[in-house]
Amino acid sequence: MLDSLGHYVYALLDPETNEIFYVGKARATKNGMLNLRPTAHFKGGKNSDKLTRINEIRERGFSDEDMILILRHNLRSDEEALTVEAAVIDALGKQNLTNINSCLLYTSDAADDSLRV
Secondary structure (H helix, E strand, C coil): CCCCCCCCEEEECCCCCCCCEEEEECCCCCCCCCCHHHHHHHHHHCCCCCHHHHHHHHHHHCCCHHHHEEEEEECCCCCHHHHHHHHHHHHCCCHHHCCCCEEEEEEECCCCCECCC
């Protein structure tokens, strides 16, 4: 399913409480192959608040797929996906999320073509 979404914004959430703890964006690959960006969060890596939260949810019996929520899909461009991602992060409050990096929001007014959100 993720390969047919075009540019999209997704959230990772606790399926028991519906609390969103991470927001990200992704897109179908240029050759139309499946985009696994949302599922990459579940593979481990460095210890983080996000991974701790994922493992706590797994221990309660939920699957990785239970944690993925597609917020918007078939967005026209990466810039549109960035705008939606930034708006969702802003609405939820970055302090309430496990996102480590700030979202980069494209804007032609910025001197370096980006603005930290």
